[in-house]
Amino acid sequence: MLAVEILGLEKIYKVGFWHEKQKIGLRSLHLEVPQGEVFGFLGPNGAGKTTTLKILMRLIFPTSGIARILGRDWRDPSVRAGIGFLPEQPYFYDHLTPIELLNYYGSLSGLSAADRRSRIPKLLERVGLIDQGKVQLRKFSKGMLQRIGIAQAVLHEPEVVFLDEPMSGLDPVGRRDIRDFISSLKREGKTIFFSTHILSDAEALCDRVAVLNKGELRAVGIVADLVAQNRSRFELVWQGKSAIPEMEALGTACYVAGDVVRAAVASDRLYAFLDVLKKQNAQLISLNPAGGSLEEYFLQRLKAPVVMSTQ
Amino acid sequence: MTNRIRDIAFNTFRETVRDRVLYNLVFFALLLVATAPLLGQISVGVQRVLLVNLSLSAISIFGIVISIFVGISLVSKEIEKRTLYPVLSRPIGRGEFIVGKYFGLVGTLLVNTLAMSTGFYLELLLMARSTPRADANILFGIYFLFLQFMILISLSLLFSSFSSPLLSALFTLSMFVAGTLAGDLRSFASISSGPQKWLATATSYLIPNLSSLNVITRVAHDQLIPPALLGYNTLYALLYSAATVSGAVLIFSRRNLK
Numbered sequence: 001m002l003a004v005e006i007l008g009l010e011k012i013y014k015v016g017f018w019h020e021k022q023k024i025g026l027r028s029l030h031l032e033v034p035q036g037e038v039f040g041f042l043g044p045n046g047a048g049k050t051t052t053l054k055i056l057m058r059l060i061f062p063t064s065g066i067a068r069i070l071g072r073d074w075r076d077p078s079v080r081a082g083i084g085f086l087p088e089q090p091y092f093y094d095h096l097t098p099i100e101l102l103n104y105y106g107s108l109s110g111l112s113a114a115d116r117r118s119r120i121p122k123l124l125e126r127v128g129l130i131d132q133g134k135v136q137l138r139k140f141s142k143g144m145l146q147r148i149g150i151a152q153a154v155l156h157e158p159e160v161v162f163l164d165e166p167m168s169g170l171d172p173v174g175r176r177d178i179r180d181f182i183s184s185l186k187r188e189g190k191t192i193f194f195s196t197h198i199l200s201d202a203e204a205l206c207d208r209v210a211v212l213n214k215g216e217l218r219a220v221g222i223v224a225d226l227v228a229q230n231r232s233r234f235e236l237v238w239q240g241k242s243a244i245p246e247m248e249a250l251g252t253a254c255y256v257a258g259d260v261v262r263a264a265v266a267s268d269r270l271y272a273f274l275d276v277l278k279k280q281n282a283q284l285i286s287l288n289p290a291g292g293s294l295e296e297y298f299l300q301r302l303k304a305p306v307v308m309s310t311q
Numbered sequence: 312m313t314n315r316i317r318d319i320a321f322n323t324f325r326e327t328v329r330d331r332v333l334y335n336l337v338f339f340a341l342l343l344v345a346t347a348p349l350l351g352q353i354s355v356g357v358q359r360v361l362l363v364n365l366s367l368s369a370i371s372i373f374g375i376v377i378s379i380f381v382g383i384s385l386v387s388k389e390i391e392k393r394t395l396y397p398v399l400s401r402p403i404g405r406g407e408f409i410v411g412k413y414f415g416l417v418g419t420l421l422v423n424t425l426a427m428s429t430g431f432y433l434e435l436l437l438m439a440r441s442t443p444r445a446d447a448n449i450l451f452g453i454y455f456l457f458l459q460f461m462i463l464i465s466l467s468l469l470f471s472s473f474s475s476p477l478l479s480a481l482f483t484l485s486m487f488v489a490g491t492l493a494g495d496l497r498s499f500a501s502i503s504s505g506p507q508k509w510l511a512t513a514t515s516y517l518i519p520n521l522s523s524l525n526v527i528t529r530v531a532h533d534q535l536i537p538p539a540l541l542g543y544n545t546l547y548a549l550l551y552s553a554a555t556v557s558g559a560v561l562i563f564s565r566r567n568l569k
Contacts, residue, residue, distance in 0.1 A: 057400045060567040077402045085400035091392045093322070095329040107318045108401045152397055162400075 001071050003160045003191035004033040004056070009065035011051050011215075024215045025051040028065065031210060031220065033193055035159070038186050040206035040223075041195040042298060048215040049195035050088055053164050057085050070159060081110060084153035088164040088195075090145055094138035098129055098148050101137065102155055109156035119155060127151045128177065143174040150181055154190075161185060163194035167201050179205060203227075203294040211301040219301040226297050234270055235290040237262045240282035247276055264290055315403045316411040323415020327381055328422075342369075362438065363531040366431040367452055371527070373427065374420055374460045375487065381419070382467025383479040385412045390568055399568075406560040413468055413556050420460045428453050451541060452530035458548035459524045463487060465555035466519070472563040489514075490521035519551055 011025035026048040033039045041049050054060045056067055056074060067074040070082050092101055099120055106116040124130045127147040132140070137148065146166065153161055166182070167175045175198075182205055185192055196202055202209055203223060210220040219226065238261055244254045250272060252263045261282075265273045277284055346365075386409070389395040398408065428450075435446055466486050470479035489496075493515055500511035524544055526536055 054568070057396065059396060059399060060569075061565075077404055080400060080402040083400070085397060087393055087396040089393075090397070091394055092397070093326060093394055095326050096322075104318060104322055105397060105401065108315055108398065108403055110402065149397075156401075 001035060002032050002068070003035040003037070003070060004031065004039075004193055005068040006031040006052070006056075007066050007068075009052065009055055009067060010063045011048075011055060011060065012063045026055070026062075026215045029212075029217055031217070033191060033208075035191050036186075036189050037207045038182065038192045038205050039194070040202035040209035041193065041212065042197065042199065042202055042209050043195075043212035044197060044302070046214070047212040049212055050164055051215070052212075053085075053162055053193075053195060056162065081156070082159045084156065084158040084161040086146075086149045086153040086161075086163045086166055088168065090149035092137050092145065092148065092152075094136060097134045097136055098124060098151070099133045101148065102152060105152045106155050111156055123151045123155060127181070143170055146170060146174065146178065150178065154185065158190070160191040160193065163192065165195055165197070167196060167198050175201065199295045199298055209294070211298055213302045219297075223294060227294055232267055233264050233290040234267055235262065235264050235286075235288050236273060236277070237285040237287075238277055238282040239285060240280060243276050243280035243282045246280065247273060250276065260285065315407050316414065319398075319403075319408055319411025320414035320418060323385065323412050324418045324422075327416065327419040330381075358438065359435075360531045362434060363449060363452075364527060366427075366434065367449070367456065367527040367531070370424060370427045370431070370453065371456050371459070371525075374424060374456060375463060377420060377423065378416070378460045378463035379467055379480060379483045379487070382416055382464045383471045383476050383483065385416060385468060386471045386563065387476045387479070395568065405564045409468060409472070409560045409563050410556060413464060413552075413559075416464050417461055420457065420464070424453065424457050424460070448533065448535055449530045451536040452526050454541075455524040455526055455544055458544055459521055461548055461552050462490075462519045462521070462524075462555070465552040465559070469555045469559040469562070472559040473566065486518055487521065490519040491525065492522065493518055493520040494522035520547065524548070 006029050009029045010027055013023040013025055015021045015023045029048075029052060041052065043049050051060070055062050056069070058075065058080075069079050072079050093104075096104065102120045102123065103116055106120070107113075111119070121130065121133070124133050127150060129144060129147055129151070132144065137145065140148070150163075150166065153163065163182070166178050170178065179201060182192055182194070186205075192205075194205075206223050208220065208222050209226065211218040239259055241256065241259065241261060244256070244261060247254055247261075247263055250269065252265050252273070254261050254263045256262075263273070274284075274287075389398075395408075399405065432446070435449075463483065463486075467479060467483045470482040474482065496511055496515040496518070497520075500508055500515055503511055523540070529536065
């Protein structure tokens, strides 16, 4: 069963004094996310990531299109018992303590008092806030609020967790902690749908990603495949200067450090370069893909034409 | 459903209490006690009328201010601070959220009114050294004030469900002023004719009839409140509030949260 199925969601805002102009928030988005997957929703600011998440959370209403979460119409309120949500830059009732806040949210999610009593301390321990359980949230730093945000999103043990920019504005330690938490959720079999513009996080965590720009889907696929598609160069390192003239004749620049030579070669001519090394009895030290990071792919896709389907 | 409304109401109550709204009670109680020696300088008959008038007016003003200004912030603050998002992403309806918010502030006003009334009755006791039967009549006046607060909270919620806090405050204050003149408007409608009569009658039914809920002068002069008015006013306040909160639910359920 698909965890999330988006079928042509579209959001057009009417702007201007007389609502005479239209601004596209999201254009006919089609996406499918299977259960158990970590799905990254990438895009620059204003791409439509938060708009999509807000539509899925029923905070705003689409102009057209539908969605299904865990096989059910996303408008059905009972669907929301099976999902968790962390908004972008979360802000919680600052008059409450983490224990009070989680009790409140847990109760709204239908958890019994006994369940709340047993889960809340464990969850606070897991997000590293057990010692701050009785401190009012007004005294919390951004990183601590993000942790309590993650805690409230998973308190009721949802099957699908939506996270809107979970690493945004955090220091490296905070980002690593949230990344570890998302990894642990994946190990538990949860589906995680998270938006981000921090590509290294997406590369480290996601099974698949979608790239969105100006409200339009530009690409979607498995991270490794997408990066491989974009991989156009390899870096060769070998020992022995005798191969340098022939290598340069084939059109690559060689960089020498002592007896070790390094060169970046085009992937379509890789075997020709390897033949030269073999002929010259040069000792190959390493052969690694160069470039082709998710970042390069991402920047390339921002200029790409619109993708209408994710199949 | 009831549990979720209860949870939201309790959280709203807790928020307003921790926001130090109720601290005005202590101030009010102290003020009442402090003014007692001053009132003692006036002749015995006037002294009681003055105390009842002053105290009920103070309860009324405090309650109206809280109803309007806390009322309009109930929803707008949640949207502005985005505290609403984790709430609405759970299996609760927007209607439940609005109704919960309404009962939360009604609860705050109930505690507020009860505490201020306690201070006021202590003062009456200090003055008369006994509780004459007429003092019970004052309870009707306080109860009617509370019904007024219920209506004003529902109006604050209605206006804040679609407009900015500033506009909501203006609209609710306007309705309050118009509502206190509802009796006059109905008298005017009864002596008018044609479209004017139709317009005045329609307006008088649309705005809350707060004039019939203001009996401060009557209870201050020990005029007994007929039990029928008690029933009529209770029913009116409940129906008017229910209709207004339903309107707020209807609008808020269709609102895009920015």
